[in-house]
Amino acid sequence: MTTTTSIRRSGLGKAIGGVGRAREFGILIALALVVIAATAKNPNFLFSADGWRDLLLTPSILVLVAVGQAIVIITRNVDLSVGSVMGLTAYLTGRLFIDIPGIPIIVVVIAAVVFGALLGLVNGALVAFAKVPAMVITLGTLYAYRGINVLWAGSDRVNASDMPKDFLALGTAQLIGIPVLAIVALIVLAIAAWYMRNTRAGREYYAIGSDPAAAELYGLKVTRRLLTAFVLSGALAGLAGVFYAARYGSVSSQAGAGWELDAVGAAVIGGIAITGGVGSVWGAAIGAMLLMTINRALPILGIQDFWQRAVVGALIIGAIVLDRLLAVRQKRRLIEARDES
Amino acid sequence: MTATTATATTRVIREHDRPLWQRLLLTREMAIIALLIVVIVVAMTTVKGFAQPITLNYLLLDVAPILLIALPMALIMVTGEIDLSVGSMVGLASVVTGVLTQAGAPFEVAALAALAVGVVGGAVNGFLVTVVGLPSLAVTIGTLALFRGLAVGLLGTTAVTDFPEMWTALAKAKIAGTTIPYITVPFLILLVVFVVLLHFTPFGRGIYAIGLSKDAARFSGVHVERTKFILFVLAGVVAAFAGIFFTLRFGSARGDNATGLELQVIAAVVLGGVSVFGGRGQLHGVVAAVLLIGVLSSALRLANVTSDVINIITGGLLVASVVAASLLAWAQRLRAKAGPPLRSAAASTP
Numbered sequence: 157m158t159t160t161t162s163i164r165r166s167g168l169g170k171a172i173g174g175v176g177r178a179r180e181f182g183i184l185i186a187l188a189l190v191v192i193a194a195t196a197k198n199p200n201f202l203f204s205a206d207g208w209r210d211l212l213l214t215p216s217i218l219v220l221v222a223v224g225q226a227i228v229i230i231t232r233n234v235d236l237s238v239g240s241v242m243g244l245t246a247y248l249t250g251r252l253f254i255d256i257p258g259i260p261i262i263v264v265v266i267a268a269v270v271f272g273a274l275l276g277l278v279n280g281a282l283v284a285f286a287k288v289p290a291m292v293i294t295l296g297t298l299y300a301y302r303g304i305n306v307l308w309a310g311s312d313r314v315n316a317s318d319m320p321k322d323f324l325a326l327g328t329a330q331l332i333g334i335p336v337l338a339i340v341a342l343i344v345l346a347i348a349a350w351y352m353r354n355t356r357a358g359r360e361y362y363a364i365g366s367d368p369a370a371a372e373l374y375g376l377k378v379t380r381r382l383l384t385a386f387v388l389s390g391a392l393a394g395l396a397g398v399f400y401a402a403r404y405g406s407v408s409s410q411a412g413a414g415w416e417l418d419a420v421g422a423a424v425i426g427g428i429a430i431t432g433g434v435g436s437v438w439g440a441a442i443g444a445m446l447l448m449t450i451n452r453a454l455p456i457l458g459i460q461d462f463w464q465r466a467v468v469g470a471l472i473i474g475a476i477v478l479d480r481l482l483a484v485r486q487k488r489r490l491i492e493a494r495d496e497s
Numbered sequence: 498m499t500a501t502t503a504t505a506t507t508r509v510i511r512e513h514d515r516p517l518w519q520r521l522l523l524t525r526e527m528a529i530i531a532l533l534i535v536v537i538v539v540a541m542t543t544v545k546g547f548a549q550p551i552t553l554n555y556l557l558l559d560v561a562p563i564l565l566i567a568l569p570m571a572l573i574m575v576t577g578e579i580d581l582s583v584g585s586m587v588g589l590a591s592v593v594t595g596v597l598t599q600a601g602a603p604f605e606v607a608a609l610a611a612l613a614v615g616v617v618g619g620a621v622n623g624f625l626v627t628v629v630g631l632p633s634l635a636v637t638i639g640t641l642a643l644f645r646g647l648a649v650g651l652l653g654t655t656a657v658t659d660f661p662e663m664w665t666a667l668a669k670a671k672i673a674g675t676t677i678p679y680i681t682v683p684f685l686i687l688l689v690v691f692v693v694l695l696h697f698t699p700f701g702r703g704i705y706a707i708g709l710s711k712d713a714a715r716f717s718g719v720h721v722e723r724t725k726f727i728l729f730v731l732a733g734v735v736a737a738f739a740g741i742f743f744t745l746r747f748g749s750a751r752g753d754n755a756t757g758l759e760l761q762v763i764a765a766v767v768l769g770g771v772s773v774f775g776g777r778g779q780l781h782g783v784v785a786a787v788l789l790i791g792v793l794s795s796a797l798r799l800a801n802v803t804s805d806v807i808n809i810i811t812g813g814l815l816v817a818s819v820v821a822a823s824l825l826a827w828a829q830r831l832r833a834k835a836g837p838p839l840r841s842a843a844a845s846t847p
Contacts (some may be wrong), residue, residue, distance in 0.1 A: 286823045287823055289773040292773050292815065293775055295763060295764060295815065295820070296813070296814075296815035297782050297812060297816065298812065300807055300808070300816065301812075303807075306808065420638055424638065425603045430632045430634050431632055433511050448802065460650070460653065462650045462752070464646065464649050465643075465646030466643055466647050468646065469642030469644070469645070470639075470643055472642060473639035474637070476632075476636065480629055480631055
């Protein structure tokens with residue numbers, strides 16, 4: 157894994173050096189094709205006010221969750237609890253508005269993000285200190301968090317009428333023709349991308365994911381980094397929970413169920429290697445956009461939306477097979493290059 | 498990965514330093530079995546209605562799909578791989594059975610076709626993991642969506658509910674004179690097959706070897722790829738069988754049948770002592786863990802505790818069991834450091 161990443165960066169020949177970027181570019185082209193095909197069939201898909209808004213708005217929530225998931229997967233872990241975290245924070249959002257009338261929106265947002273971060277901290281602490289595989293821990297907290305949610309909410313649901321109008325307006329509000337939620341998601345994405353690419357901490361996630369043992373030997377603070385990765389994933393899922401409440405206006409105890417697989421799927425489609433150390437948050441975000449856009453484009457293309465999951469599955473498999481082929485080809489070229497020198 | 502292998506090997510060596518009775522009784526599997534017995538006893542004495550024989554019937558019918566699928570899943574996880582697509586395969590097999598029956602095919606033919614779909618689905622997983630060389634977690638997340646998508650796509654939101662009375666009755670029928678459902682018979686047969694396969698054949702020893710160290714296993718002549726391929730096909734076929742049972746038991750084939758079942762199976766398998774890193778785990782622990790979760794949920798349901806608490810308990814048990822194991826190992830390491838020198842250390846002093 158280390159070799160693959162370092163080679164992608166060393167820019168061995170422009171053609172191969174671009175593989176890492178080309179990977180995200182490929183997904184972007186796929187996304188563009190889907191949008192073009194759907195628009196050709198029905199111009200309203202892109203060229204109506206609603207179509208344009210939905211195109212950007214619908215994926216925003218998954219983008220946030222996928223970015224958090226990407227950071228965790230890059231460290232060679234996985235966070236299966238994000239769907240449950242999102243559900244809990246979405247319910248918390250509604251609950252705060254009901255129980256504390258007149259609470260400022262920003263306080264609710266901060267509370268939800270902090271709560272999500274705390275839930276992520278629980279995951280991270282169990283993974284980092286108890287040295288138990290993340291898959292098992294987060295599978296456990298997936299159930300536990302969802303259980304707490306159902307216990308708390310019961311058969312209650314938070315309805316649009318329970319939440320202030322200003323908050324719900326956020327869900328559809330636009331700034332110069334771009335939905336506010338999409339702008340927030342883009343800002344978060346840009347910060348995450350900068351953090352992962354340019355800071356010491358960001359590079360250490362990649363190092364840990366490439367080779368955990370080597371990272372430890374090298375003296376990296378593996379425990380602290382793992383904790384941070386899970387806290388970030390939880391916090392982003394928390395923010396996504398607020399988005400969810402604002403966007404859909406109604407939160408039941410099952411909100412966000414099954415999103416963990418969409419988030420992992422988005423990351424994998426976007427070129428994040430499940431074995432860690434490879435990929436970028438941009439890729440994960442584009443993967444999330446592709447997933448959600450296909451979802452909306454299929455009915456327009458005359459395919460019943462029942463087939464959506466099948467298409468998603470085929471996409472995930474296609475993406476990982478493609479990654480594998482690229483990696484194999486790259487390895488062969490490298491060996492040739494080494495033999496020549 | 499090297500670090501894990503090293504600890505796994507030292508664990509095996511340390512294991513053989515302990516006396517035989519300790520090795521047999523002080524195991525994780527035995528802890529789960531003991532917990533199972535305690536829970537059963539407590540439930541029988543405190544929960545009204547649990548001690549009735551009919552409880553056993555519902556309990557076994559409820560856990561049957563998980564019990565069945567946990568067998569191949571345990572083997573796959575011992576090799577260090579995972580199969581997340583089993584729940585979707587249950588749904589797909591259910592839909593295939595339903596669609597073919599609806600189209601006029603005899604039920605037996607439809608069921609055989611569903612089993613064939615299971616073989617093909619498992620082979621797809623196996624092919625992508627062993628021949629293409631992809632990580633099974635990523636592959637089976639893909640096939641999870643793919644199989645579920647095919648199931649939902651084939652049937653939409655409709656359901657097929659028209660199945661031969663004879664078969665639906667058989668799925669719920671009890672063995673004469675008891676409250677044990679007939680599904681227990683194929684399960685027991687499969688259990689014997691898998692126990693023999695895992696614990697008493699070279700193939701099974703190969704499974705452990707692969708989980709401990711894939712490279713070492715290959716150098717020792719274990720057919721790593723072939724073994725994994727066979728296991729994925731087995732998981733597909735058993736999941737398809739569970740799907741047919743699921744369809745008959747509820748008399749309904751739907752695209753969303755058994756959604757999320759994979760996580761329940763994996764939770765039970767891990768709780769039963771199978772290491773996610775591979776190389777460790779035994780089937781009696783797995784079966785006890787599935788039953789433990791089943792008994793807990795049925796006792797709680799009888800005690801009028803809602804199903805959400807069961808979720809918390811499943812999750813909590815899972816986390817607690819792995820954390821406890823890891824704390825225990827940590828305590829042992831501390832003791833080993835502070836305590837008197839071990840046998841090996843004593844031997845090395847002149």
